[in-house]
Each structure stands twice: as C-alpha cells, then as structure tokens.
Amino acid sequence: MGIYLDNAATSYPKPEEVYKGIEAFARASGANPGRGGHRRAVEAEAMINDTRRLLARLFGVNRPERIVFGHNATDGLNMAIKGVLGPGDHAITSVLEHNSVSRPLNQLEKAGVITLTRLPATADHLIDPDEVARAFRPKTRLLALTHASNVTGTIQPVGPIGRIAREREALFLVDAAQSAGAVPIDCEKDCIDLLAFTGHKALLGPTGTGGLAVGERAAVRPWREGGTGGDSTRPVQPEEFPHRLEGGTPNVFGIAGLREGVRLLLDRGVEPILAHERALLKTFVTSVKRPERLQWYGADKVLADRNGEGRVGLVGVNLPGFAPSEVGAILDEQFDIAVRPGLHCAPYAHKHLGTFPQGTVRLSVGILTSPDEMLRAAAAIDEITAG
Numbered sequence: 001m002g003i004y005l006d007n008a009a010t011s012y013p014k015p016e017e018v019y020k021g022i023e024a025f026a027r028a029s030g031a032n033p034g035r036g037g038h039r040r041a042v043e044a045e046a047m048i049n050d051t052r053r054l055l056a057r058l059f060g061v062n063r064p065e066r067i068v069f070g071h072n073a074t075d076g077l078n079m080a081i082k083g084v085l086g087p088g089d090h091a092i093t094s095v096l097e098h099n100s101v102s103r104p105l106n107q108l109e110k111a112g113v114i115t116l117t118r119l120p121a122t123a124d125h126l127i128d129p130d131e132v133a134r135a136f137r138p139k140t141r142l143l144a145l146t147h148a149s150n151v152t153g154t155i156q157p158v159g160p161i162g163r164i165a166r167e168r169e170a171l172f173l174v175d176a177a178q179s180a181g182a183v184p185i186d187c188e189k190d191c192i193d194l195l196a197f198t199g200h201k202a203l204l205g206p207t208g209t210g211g212l213a214v215g216e217r218a219a220v221r222p223w224r225e226g227g228t229g230g231d232s233t234r235p236v237q238p239e240e241f242p243h244r245l246e247g248g249t250p251n252v253f254g255i256a257g258l259r260e261g262v263r264l265l266l267d268r269g270v271e272p273i274l275a276h277e278r279a280l281l282k283t284f285v286t287s288v289k290r291p292e293r294l295q296w297y298g299a300d301k302v303l304a305d306r307n308g309e310g311r312v313g314l315v316g317v318n319l320p321g322f323a324p325s326e327v328g329a330i331l332d333e334q335f336d337i338a339v340r341p342g343l344h345c346a347p348y349a350h351k352h353l354g355t356f357p358q359g360t361v362r363l364s365v366g367i368l369t370s371p372d373e374m375l376r377a378a379a380a381i382d383e384i385t386a387g
C-alpha cells in the first residue's frame with residue numbers, strides 16, 4: 001500500500017465519517033438550501049447552519065451566521081482582501097505567505113490601489129510582533145498573515161500580533177489554511193477580525209469547501225453577488241450575514257462531509273491530533289540513519305529535541321545532490337510515497353529559506369498517518385542518500 005505524505009495539500013484518506021456524511025446527505029436530502037420552502041430545502045439549510053455552528057465553536061467565533069462558505073481558503077482570502085481594501089489604503093503582510101495572500105495584495109499594489117509592506121521572518125521562521133508594530137502607518141487598514149506556514153510549518157504568534165492590530169484600529173486577516181483543524185484557534189481572544197479557512201486540509205472535509213469567518217468590526221464588500229435564496233425583491237445583495245457574501249448555490253454535498261470532519265475534531269480535540277502529528281514527524285527525523293546528510297532548515301532540532309513545539313505536521317528537507325523534484329519522483333515511482341516537492345505556491349517563503357527557485361521536499365502527515373509509514377519513509381530517504 002502506498003504512503004500518502006501530502007496532507008498539507010489536502011488530507012487523504014478522509015475519516016470514514018466524512019465519506020458516509022456526504023453519501024447519506026446526497027442520497028437522503030440533497031436539495032438546494034433555502035431555495036423553496038419544501039422539506040428537503042429546509043433540511044439542507046439546517047445542515048449548513050449546523051456546520052456554521054460547529055465551525056464557530058472550533059474557531060472561537062460568537063456569531064455562527066458570520067461563518068461564510070466559499071470554495072476554499074483562496075476564496076475566503078480574496079473575499080477579505082478585495083472586500084476590505086480601497087484606494088489609498090496600506091496593508092502589511094509577510095514573506096511567509098502563500099500566493100493566495102501575496103497575489104491579490106501584489107495585484108492591488110501593482111494597480112496603484114494600495115501600498116504594501118512585506119515583513120521579513122526571523123531565523124526561526126517567525127514573524128516578530130515588534131516588527132509588526134513598527135510597520136503600521138496612519139493609513140494601515142489590513143494586516144494579512146498566515147497562521148501556520150505551509151513551507152516551514154511554524155505557527156505564528158497570532159495573539160500578540162492581533163492585539164497590536166486591534167490597538168492600531170486595523171483589521172487582522174489570518175490565513176488559517178494550514179491551521180484550521182490543526183491548531184487551536186480563538187478569534188475572539190486573539191483579536192482575529194477575518195479568518196480564511198479551507199475545508200479540505202486539517203478540517204478533514206472534501207475539496208471545494210472553505211470560506212471566511214467575519215468578525216463584527218470588519219465591513220466586507222461583497223465580491224460575488226447573486227441569488228441567496230431569501231428575499232429576491234431586493235435589487236442588490238442583502239446586508240445581512242451570511243447572504244451578504246454567499247451569492248450562488250453552495251457546495252452542499254461538500255459541506256455535509258465537512259460537517260462530519262469538524263464534528264470529529266470537536267469530539268477528539270485538536271491538541272491530541274497535533275501531538276500525534278508531531279510524534280510522527282519526530283519518528284521520521286529520529287529514524288533517518290544519516291540525518292547530517294540532509295538539510296532540515298532547523299526542523300530536525302525542534303522535532304527531535306522539542307517534540308515539534310510551535311509547528312504543524314509538516315517538514316521540508318533537501319537531499320544534497322538531488323533536486324527536490326527528483327526526490328519527489330523517486331519517492332513516488334520507486335517507493336509509492338506521495339510528497340510535495342517545489343515551491344508550494346510560496347515563493348517568498350523559499351527566498352527566506354534560501355531554497356528559491358528549486359524549493360524543498362515537503363512531507364506532511366495527517367490524522368490517519370501511522371508511525372510505521374514514517375519508518376518506511378525514513379528508510380526510503382536513507383536508500384536515496386546512500387545512492
């Protein structure tokens with residue numbers, strides 16, 4: 001059986017409950033939520049609203065109706081960035097961002113709409129709250145940062161950073177693509193105004209699910225306007241949430257699966273799953289026979305000596321003498337191990353690491369990864385380095 005170590009791209013396999021949740025909903029109900037008063041439409045709407053409630057609990061959000069569904073984290077990030085920023089605004093971001101944060105911001109800057117500051121990361125791949133504080137200007141409207149880097153796996157200090165943004169009266173947008181379901185999140189406590197999440201990674205749902213949690217301080221202009229199933233007499237998009245930002249039929253089957261993933265996370269707790277994932281990576285790092293032959297970018301020490309503290313379940317490595325793409329192909333073709341080589345859609349993060357443009361080989365674990373799979377991955381890496 002092959003080994004899947006690309007959970008940071010999308011989690012696979014999904015827990016049984018998720019597959020069953022999709023099938024049960026698709027067969028038994030399957031209607032368009034809120035579009036008509038019949039029983040099935042009402043059931044679909046209730047299922048979606050139940051998923052909003054579960055996500056609100058998981059994210060520390062007081063008002064479930066402000067959990068807006070979209071296609072993925074990219075959709076949520078675009079909704080937030082384009083719905084908040086206007087002419088003359090200043091935004092702050094960092095080198096650790098995925099292109100789904102960098103590209104919309106870069107485009108607005110290029111078009112002359114906003115000015116942009118990109119913060120560096122420390123040698124430990126963190127964003128320093130003091131650097132954040134220094135970057136504010138009178139016109140700073142938005143601070144957009146990733147919660148957990150998909151390249152280094154480091155978890156950013158969103159609490160202290162959020163409080164700085166709140167004091168300066170700017171909005172704090174957090175890209176939770178790698179942290180939602182993987183790391184405890186509390187939007188209220190950490191002053192997060194906008195949380196973009198994806199449903200298909202650590203939230204364990206299917207692809208095509210995700211969205212944005214919108215705090216009460218954030219006014220977001222609708223980016224996608226259309227039918228909402230409610231009052232159709234209004235000539236423009238309704239003001240109230242979630243309809244304000246949810247034009248069009250949602251991914252009902254996908255949300256039915258996502259609901260089961262989030263239920264499972266709430267039942268088991270995010271922290272034990274994170275501990276399981278860190279232990280798996282520790283098994284990998286401590287089982288590679290000649291770790292000195294690999295480049296670890298600091299991760300080996302953190303994983304082996306500090307149980308992966310401050311990181312999510314991924315590690316990036318390089319094998320001297322091999323391009324990351326070659327290692328990825330060998331692992332796939334000769335060992336049936338799926339990893340993700342390259343730049344991971346985060347070119348600035350690789351510039352920071354000194355691995356641009358070739359990137360790294362990323363191994364990312366999930367809730368269903370086993371210690372035995374990590375031993376087999378370590379043995380495969382040993383075989384490649386031994387030539």
Ligand SMILES: Cc1ncc(COP(=O)(O)O)c(C=O)c1O
Pocket residue numbers: 008009072073074075097098100146148149150175177178198199210
């Ligand atoms: C940090 C980060 N942000 C954003 C995204 C985009 O997620 P999605 O493709 O689900 O929109 C990813 C996906 O890899 C990511 O790792």
